[in-house]
Amino acid sequence: MANITILFVDDEEKVLKSLQRGLMDEPYNLLFATSGKEALEKLEKNEVHVIVTDMRMPEMSGLELLRIVKEKYPKIVRLVLSGYTQVTTLLTAINQGEIFKFITKPWRLEEEFKSILQQAVDYYNLRNERDELLKELAQHQRNTAAAGNK
Amino acid sequence: MNGEGKRDFRILIVEDDAIDARLLKRQLSQTELSITSISHTERLQEALDLLRQKNFDVVLLDMNLPDSNGLDTLKRLHKEHPKLTIINVTGGTDERIALEALASGAQDYLIKGRFDPYVLNKSIQYSIERKKTEEALRESKGKLDAMLEAISDHMTMVDRDMTIIWANSAAKKTFGNNIEGRKCYEVYRNRTERCPKETCSLNQVFETGQVNYWDTEITDKEGNKKNFHSTANVALRTDDGTPEAVIEISRDITKAKEAEQGLIEANRELEEANQEMKQMQMQLVQNEKLASIGQLAAGVAHEMNTPVGFVASNFSTLRNYVKKFQTLLNMYSTLAAEIKSGTMESRMGKMEEIEQAWQTMKMNFVCEDIEDLFTESKEGLNRVTSIIQNLRDFSRIDQAEDFDEYDLNSGIKATLIVAKNEIKYDAEIKTELCDSLLVRCNSGQVNQVFLNILVNASQAIRSMEREEKGIIEIKTYSEDKWAVCVISDNGPGIGQDKINKIFDPFYTTKPAGKGTGLGLSVSYDIIVNKHKGKLTVESEVGKGTSFIIKLPLIQRQTEQKEEILVETETNG
Numbered sequence: 001m002a003n004i005t006i007l008f009v010d011d012e013e014k015v016l017k018s019l020q021r022g023l024m025d026e027p028y029n030l031l032f033a034t035s036g037k038e039a040l041e042k043l044e045k046n047e048v049h050v051i052v053t054d055m056r057m058p059e060m061s062g063l064e065l066l067r068i069v070k071e072k073y074p075k076i077v078r079l080v081l082s083g084y085t086q087v088t089t090l091l092t093a094i095n096q097g098e099i100f101k102f103i104t105k106p107w108r109l110e111e112e113f114k115s116i117l118q119q120a121v122d123y124y125n126l127r128n129e130r131d132e133l134l135k136e137l138a139q140h141q142r143n144t145a146a147a148g149n150k
Numbered sequence: 151m152n153g154e155g156k157r158d159f160r161i162l163i164v165e166d167d168a169i170d171a172r173l174l175k176r177q178l179s180q181t182e183l184s185i186t187s188i189s190h191t192e193r194l195q196e197a198l199d200l201l202r203q204k205n206f207d208v209v210l211l212d213m214n215l216p217d218s219n220g221l222d223t224l225k226r227l228h229k230e231h232p233k234l235t236i237i238n239v240t241g242g243t244d245e246r247i248a249l250e251a252l253a254s255g256a257q258d259y260l261i262k263g264r265f266d267p268y269v270l271n272k273s274i275q276y277s278i279e280r281k282k283t284e285e286a287l288r289e290s291k292g293k294l295d296a297m298l299e300a301i302s303d304h305m306t307m308v309d310r311d312m313t314i315i316w317a318n319s320a321a322k323k324t325f326g327n328n329i330e331g332r333k334c335y336e337v338y339r340n341r342t343e344r345c346p347k348e349t350c351s352l353n354q355v356f357e358t359g360q361v362n363y364w365d366t367e368i369t370d371k372e373g374n375k376k377n378f379h380s381t382a383n384v385a386l387r388t389d390d391g392t393p394e395a396v397i398e399i400s401r402d403i404t405k406a407k408e409a410e411q412g413l414i415e416a417n418r419e420l421e422e423a424n425q426e427m428k429q430m431q432m433q434l435v436q437n438e439k440l441a442s443i444g445q446l447a448a449g450v451a452h453e454m455n456t457p458v459g460f461v462a463s464n465f466s467t468l469r470n471y472v473k474k475f476q477t478l479l480n481m482y483s484t485l486a487a488e489i490k491s492g493t494m495e496s497r498m499g500k501m502e503e504i505e506q507a508w509q510t511m512k513m514n515f516v517c518e519d520i521e522d523l524f525t526e527s528k529e530g531l532n533r534v535t536s537i538i539q540n541l542r543d544f545s546r547i548d549q550a551e552d553f554d555e556y557d558l559n560s561g562i563k564a565t566l567i568v569a570k571n572e573i574k575y576d577a578e579i580k581t582e583l584c585d586s587l588l589v590r591c592n593s594g595q596v597n598q599v600f601l602n603i604l605v606n607a608s609q610a611i612r613s614m615e616r617e618e619k620g621i622i623e624i625k626t627y628s629e630d631k632w633a634v635c636v637i638s639d640n641g642p643g644i645g646q647d648k649i650n651k652i653f654d655p656f657y658t659t660k661p662a663g664k665g666t667g668l669g670l671s672v673s674y675d676i677i678v679n680k681h682k683g684k685l686t687v688e689s690e691v692g693k694g695t696s697f698i699i700k701l702p703l704i705q706r707q708t709e710q711k712e713e714i715l716v717e718t719e720t721n722g
Contacts, residue, residue: 015463018459021464022466024515058574083453
């Protein structure tokens with residue numbers, strides 16, 4: 001299994017730093033971006049498996065970022081970490097961004113956050129495995145069909 | 151006989167005695183009167199017939215005639231010709247009959263053989279004058295009576311014994327035709343004896359001799375209660391000026407009273423409705439306050455959630471750091487034991503273990519980071535503390551109605567903390583605040599006004615959906631006796647058609663459900679009505695909008711004190 005890379009996006013640097021130190025012992029590569037723009041740049045250069053973004057950020061909102069991510073990198077598991085808990089914000093995030101989990105600030109690092117990340121990673125892996133298996137199955141079917149044709 | 155005051159006389163003599171008649175004629179001719187005609191009849195009937203055909207100024211009447219006798223003669227003549235001047239000429243000397251004759255319509259009474267032309271002259275002249283005066287009096291009394299009867303107000307005259315000595319028809323209509331001669335307390339109050347003097351308004355007129363006014367409730371002959379407004383004045387006085395009778399004029403104000411009662415009732419209902427409206431308005435204002443607070447709660451929550459988020463996360467991490475330090479400390483203490491008693495190899499082994507652990511636990515990072523962890527967490531906690539402080543300053547719910555000395559600049563700062571999150575994605579905030587701007591105000595309310603205007607500005611800018619952020623400028627300064635705060639934005643501006651309505655309740659340009667339309671009307675109420683300040687707006691479409699808030703400045707006495715101090719110093 002390849003190394004898992006998680007990208008965190010938040011306009012508040014101290015949030016990113018607390019995540020960095022909180023997750024230092026977790027088996028992930030951690031990437032950080034303070035804006036949507038920076039996040040997209042990081043996505044260009046790195047293979048990212050999970051993205052966790054804040055909602056309300058200047059210039060590009062978390063929702064806009066997630067829409068782009070969904071379109072350009074559909075495999076990436078999308079999560080939100082936000083202090084906004086208004087129903088409308090939640091609904092738009094879930095419905096338009098098709099997110100895996102919505103984590104609210106303040107988050108509980110040990111009891112909640114780490115396990116959600118783990119779930120996201122598992123989800124990524126499972127989906128990946130499923131895709132691999134499907135591919136294999138398709139290959140197998142093609143092979144069988146080819147053999148049948150002989 | 152042509153001089154002034156002289157006149158021509160037509161005289162009728164009614165006398166059955168021919169000698170007496172002749173004597174009278176002769177005496178008449180000897181008077182200085184200018185007599186144009188003298189007629190003579192012997193019987194009453196003839197006289198009456200003649201009077202129907204001709205006008206006479208004076209009738210000299212003998213009451214004892216062949217066809218009529220005594221006072222009857224006079225009465226018949228007077229009845230048919232009431233305006234005629236009649237002088238009795240008779241042979242009798244009975245004083246009683248003389249007086250009765252005068253009361254029955256004669257102007258004078260002459261006794262045959264006892265008058266001369268001079269007396270006759272005087273008698274005729276005086277009788278005619280007296281008759282004229284009597285006629286004039288009768289005429290004016292007739293007018294007066296007609297007036298009194300026509301007046302719908304009750305008029306009664308009461309003497310000192312409280313007997314009604316006269317009443318007009320209006321009074322009789324209400325209290326009965328028989329009220330003249332009855333006691334007023336009997337008629338009006340249904341009492342058997344006088345009202346106590348203190349409560350009797352008429353008594354006061356008798357005692358003071360002055361006009362008196364009062365309102366009273368009286369029972370009429372049918373037993374209905376009626377309200378009257380009465381005026382009373384002295385009508386007759388004795389020679390020494392003591393009031394003898396009082397005239398009382400009373401107006402029935404029952405209907406007016408009822409109407410007044412109706413008005414009072416209607417007024418009370420209006421007041422109730424008004425009270426209800428006021429309560430509704432208070433409710434609306436309260437709702438508006440809650441709405442604007444609710445609108446910001448999310449922003450404030452985010453503002454708090456972020457620092458609380460990373461501080462809590464750091465705290466959790468710190469626990470892991472401590473665990474790592476403990477692990478290492480344990481390893482170091484084992485190493486210390488090894489140094490005392492172990493071999494070189496075992497020491498080296500421990501050292502390697504420690505180095506291994508150092509690496510796995512990323513202790514280089516931990517050691518370097520722990521300082522940051524504390525600094526950043528402390529900063530986060532400070533941020534939360536300041537938000538809470540400002541929130542408390544902002545709303546001051548605990549002293550909702552109090553006015554305190556307050557620096558508007560700190561109000562702006564507190565409001566900005568609360569509103570920052572709502573604004574920061576739409577606009578940049580530039581402040582240009584003067585040193586201090588002390589006003590006497592309810593800080594919670596004034597901050598609500600700042601908040602309303604700031605949030606409006608930010609929403610106006612957002613509505614333009616521009617690429618770049620807008621600008622909100624806040625300036626404070628003092629001008630004459632005013633503390634001035636100008637909040638300007640470079641939003642879309644407000645059109646001339648809308649600018650007059652923006653302070654109206656329920657006026658909103660925001661989409662349904664987004665604004666109550668009360669923000670600015672509540673702001674206006676707070677600044678203008680509650681704080682005696684001014685709230686004005688200047689706007690240009692495409693350029694932006696400025697709200698100007700002015701509150702009465704507290705005249706700083708400290709400055710004067712300082713001046714005095716400086717003076718004393720220079721003097722010293």
